[in-house]
Amino acid sequence: MPEFATPWAFVLLAVPVLVTRLASARRSTGAGLVVPAGVKRRMLASRAAQGGIAIPRYALLFAIWALLVIALAGPRQIAPVQGLPISGRDMMLALDLSGSMVREDFQLGDRTVTRLDALKEVAAGFVRNRGGDRVGLVVFGSDAYVAAPLTFDVQSVAETVETMVIGISGRATNISEALGLTLKRLRESDAESRVVILLSDGASNAGEATPRDVAKLAAAMGVRIHTIAMGPKDLESHPDERGVVDAAMLKAVADLGSGEMFRVRTTEDLRAVAEAIDRLEPTARAGLSAEIYRDFWIWPAMLAGLGCLWLGWRAP
Numbered sequence: 001m002p003e004f005a006t007p008w009a010f011v012l013l014a015v016p017v018l019v020t021r022l023a024s025a026r027r028s029t030g031a032g033l034v035v036p037a038g039v040k041r042r043m044l045a046s047r048a049a050q051g052g053i054a055i056p057r058y059a060l061l062f063a064i065w066a067l068l069v070i071a072l073a074g075p076r077q078i079a080p081v082q083g084l085p086i087s088g089r090d091m092m093l094a095l096d097l098s099g100s101m102v103r104e105d106f107q108l109g110d111r112t113v114t115r116l117d118a119l120k121e122v123a124a125g126f127v128r129n130r131g132g133d134r135v136g137l138v139v140f141g142s143d144a145y146v147a148a149p150l151t152f153d154v155q156s157v158a159e160t161v162e163t164m165v166i167g168i169s170g171r172a173t174n175i176s177e178a179l180g181l182t183l184k185r186l187r188e189s190d191a192e193s194r195v196v197i198l199l200s201d202g203a204s205n206a207g208e209a210t211p212r213d214v215a216k217l218a219a220a221m222g223v224r225i226h227t228i229a230m231g232p233k234d235l236e237s238h239p240d241e242r243g244v245v246d247a248a249m250l251k252a253v254a255d256l257g258s259g260e261m262f263r264v265r266t267t268e269d270l271r272a273v274a275e276a277i278d279r280l281e282p283t284a285r286a287g288l289s290a291e292i293y294r295d296f297w298i299w300p301a302m303l304a305g306l307g308c309l310w311l312g313w314r315a316p
Contacts, residue, residue, distance in 0.1 A: 005074030099171035140178035142170025203246035225257025
């Protein structure tokens with residue numbers, strides 16, 4: 001139902017009436033002019049004609065004033081819209097940007113692409129679907145860096161994922177520091193649920209602490225950790241091969257962090273993991289409705305403007 005933002009503005013409708021009532025009439029003191037009878041009749045007829053249009057002119061002036069007052073009062077109508085759903089979850093992604101992510105052993109359609117390209121494709125879409133979560137991003141190689149702080153702007157985090165490059169954080173794999181940095185960001189969070197999603201395609205070969213030790217700290221903080229072991233080969237089945245993923249260690253980290261470990265060998269596996277995490281950590285599907293006002297002041301203001309233009313055009 002329409003309402004007015006400033007209804008007190010309607011008191012201004014009385015201004016023209018008060019001005020008309022209170023303004024003192026001026027008395028004419030000019031000298032008289034004797035004119036012939038024919039000229040006198042024409043002058044009186046002209047004055048009568050002018051008096052005939054005086055009332056409509058003043059009515060139009062008052063209508064213009066009334067329209068301006070209505071515009072000033074701010075007519076508006078509430079237009080309820082669905083607000084952003086709030087899940088009460090803070091989620092930090094820790095993504096591996098070590099040198100092994102340049103290996104071309106994943107498929108996107110008919111193309112063979114690097115692990116990083118496959119990760120960008122799937123992770124960016126996963127982040128965009130996390131509406132209602134606060135999402136942050138940590139990238140790691142030899143060192144770990146915060147690429148995006150916790151934010152509800154999942155679109156900006158997804159764009160950051162799409163621009164990731166190898167070498168920005170070194171070419172080793174420092175999983176311990178990556179986990180530690182995510183916990184540092186989540187330590188001051190008051191969210192009901194705090195989650196870390198760690199993806200790596202190698203074995204932790206940098207840092208002083210072990211990933212298991214950091215996972216124990218996460219458990220003490222109440223932070224849940226899901227891990228993703230990415231790569232067609234793992235350290236258990238190929239112990240002598242370099243650059244393969246340590247799936248056993250990632251499984252231990254997930255167990256200590258009360259989460260799940262996912263094994264990814266193909267792009268389809270990676271997409272399935274994103275769907276599985278969506279089920280484990282569902283986003284809020286309904287949020288609080290927000291009240292947004294639709295303003296209508298422009299219409300009486302435009303009508304008042306048109307009335308002023310008409311008066312200016314009709315002025316002698």
